[in-house]
Amino acid sequence: MTEQPALEISNLSVGYAGESGIIPAVEDVSLSIAPGEFVGLAGESGCGKSTIAQSILRLLRAPGVITGGTIRICGSDVLSSDDDKVRALRWRTASIVLQNSLTSLNPVKRIGWQLQEVLDRAKGSETARRTPAELLEMVDIDPARLRAFPHQLSGGQRQRVVIAMALALCPALVILDEPTTALDVIVQQEIFVTVKALQQRMGFAVLLITHDLPLLFDVADRIAVMKDGRIVENATIEDFRRNPRHPYSRVLIEATPRLNLSGPGSARPPSAAHPVLETAHLRKTYGDAPWSHASALVAVDDVSLRVAPSEIVAIVGASGSGKSTLGRMVTGLIRPTSGDILLDGRPPVPVSQRRKGQSRAAQMVFQDVYGSLNPLHTIGHHLRRAVISAPSGGRDVARRVDDLLAEVGLTPPSNYLDRRPHELSGGQRQRVGLARALAASPKLLVADEPVSMLDVSIRRDILSLIARLRDEQGVAVLYITHDVISAGYIADRIVVMHRGQIVEEGPAKAVLANPRHDYTRRLIAAVPGGIAPADAAALQPAT
Incomplete structure (x- = not known):
């Protein structure tokens, strides 16, 4: 008898309700993950990866709407089940690890309390006999940290705690949604060594959502590539690396950074000029x-x-x-x-x-440019303030703002002056951050x-x-x-x-x-x- 898939998605379509109707975000997506399999869902921001993750556990909030298809976790139909049955699936049968571990943890509760809260969901079962200390040891954290608050742990430790919570009730499926994006490579490597070891020991399936192809090449068995809400390629890692079939897959591979010691950085000799x-x-x-x-x-x-x-x-x-x-x-x-x-x-x-x-x-360009821009003000407002505050003062502010936008490749400037930060992509926001820093020359x-x-x-x-x-x-x-x-x-x-x-x-x-x-x-x-x-x-x- 064929073993039942840990996850089976068939013809899933998801949209977001707007003034003009439902805007499609995910269209006709089908994906199956076998027990113990490690599958990567890859694609750039906005392609629909996280929308799928939220749909799997029915965590999608308005204005998100599932418009078609089916989702089954270990045979249970998620979309046709009532809320109580879906809540019973979470943690026990399927769990999720989100990108920002600090917001996934309660900032005013100690780590031990939060782990115990998850274990309490399994009262009456064998799993309930586990202790928070055992969960921390499972992810290589000293149990002495049970009394720590989230802000007292490093980013890597917080992410390990969230992984421990996700595995506390021995689920069959674990969804990892960009879990290490903000972490350095050493911590990222340590976390995925831990996840792979736990997977081999416990046998759960993994859906890793990421835009990091090198990471998938290291840890995944299979990869599904998304573009514009659709899966355009589904292959084993070996086949994908050797012979990507879709043009977009080849674009992603070509764009993947490699440590090949080439780039715009030059081998210029040390300057004898007065240092900046x-x-x-x-x-x-x-x-x-x-x-x-x-x-x-x-x-x-x-x-x-x-x-x-x-x-x-x-x-x-x-x-x-x-x-x-x-x-x-x-x-x-x-x-x-x-x-x-x-x-x-x-x-x-x-x-x-x-x-x-x-x-x-000296001027600063921040990592989270969205957080450093006031969401209530337009891009033009931010840049005009920067120009007026600069040593050159308020001479021809409008022209200087236009020049700054052109210098960072946001042309024509008129397309951006009246837009707010949330109306720009991540790359466009970072260009605005550079323009604002350059305003002071x-x-x-x-x-x-x-x-x-x-x-x-x-x-x-x-x-x-x-x-x-x-x-x-x-x-x-x-x-x-x-x-x-x-x-x-x-x-x-x-x-x-x-x-x-x-x-x-x-x-x-x-x-x-x-x-x-x-x-x-x-x-x-x-x-x-x-x-x-x-x-x-x-x-x-x-x-």
Whole structure:
């Protein structure tokens, strides 16, 4: 007898109700996952992947509407069942791990309480005998962390807790919806090693939703590719890598970043010009105030760094290595505990002390540009404010705003001035963030993870734009990232940070081709599927 699929989707169609009717988001999608199978659902943002995930567990909210098809989980018809039966399926038969683990956890409840709440759903069964401590041990977290609140855990630890909750009742199907997008490659690798080991031990099926093809190449058995709401290809990983059949699949593969040591980053010799940025013995600690009972946390420890005019320097490291703290000190968003910073020969002015029209040698480009733009105001409003606040003041503001939009490739400008942030794609919003930073004519752009939340095809466009702005305007760039692939693509020089300190630095190609420090080698080794075969020999640990 043929084994029943863990998940069977047939001819599923989903839309979103609008003023003009229902706008299709998913059309005629069919997908089956066998018990114990690991299937990837790939595609760019907006293709309908997460809509399918929400539909599977009937979590889709208005204005979302399922307009046709069937969904069966271990034989149970999800769409025709009443709410009580669907609620009984969740956690016990199928569970989901969402992208943002912090919002998946209750911020005012301890981790142990939240794990126990899930276990309480299995009262009277064998599963109910499990303890929260056992669940944490299952995902390699010290049970001593049971009394911690979510904000007291790292991003990787929080995601492990959510995975433990998803597996607490031994479901047959686990849906992973972009679970590691915001995590560095080492933590991502550790989490998926854990998931694969647990899958082999417990036998559950996995649907991994992602736009990260290299990750799927490493972990999945099969891949389904979505475009414009439809599945355009469904194949084993081996067949897909060897012979992708759909043109869009080939576009995705070609857009996938690889650690091939080529890109706009140049091998230019060190500049003898006066540096745009110079730090000396920079240090930042937290929790060292006299009234604080916590032990001091050293975020940045004795960092000395130089960035030359028109140079792109990548600061690479895992989450918590001090990269973003360094960038925030450089731009004056936070004050250093000790050490010196010179921007264009002068100390940076703290944000709290800046006056309108004051020179701003360094400007920040944020990771979440949507969060840094006021959703109530138009793009034109944001850029006009930035221009008026710049040293050049209010001279011909309208023309300057148009020029900024044109410089970042948003043309014609009139198409964007009256739109609000939610009306733009992720890549368009990041271009607005770059335009806003350029309004002050800075000597240095500090780009903090500017592409980590974008699809792979859009990432290269934004990185190429940053490189072009450097070439055309002479602006230097401090590129903060946990992604060694993008660092190798764009940077002239790479600086590797670990536990607040610089452990390695040098020309980008040299650091990636011949890493000297153990931590750098770990970063490169953790890149999922990203090392081109021609470069494999060059990336062996240095002797």
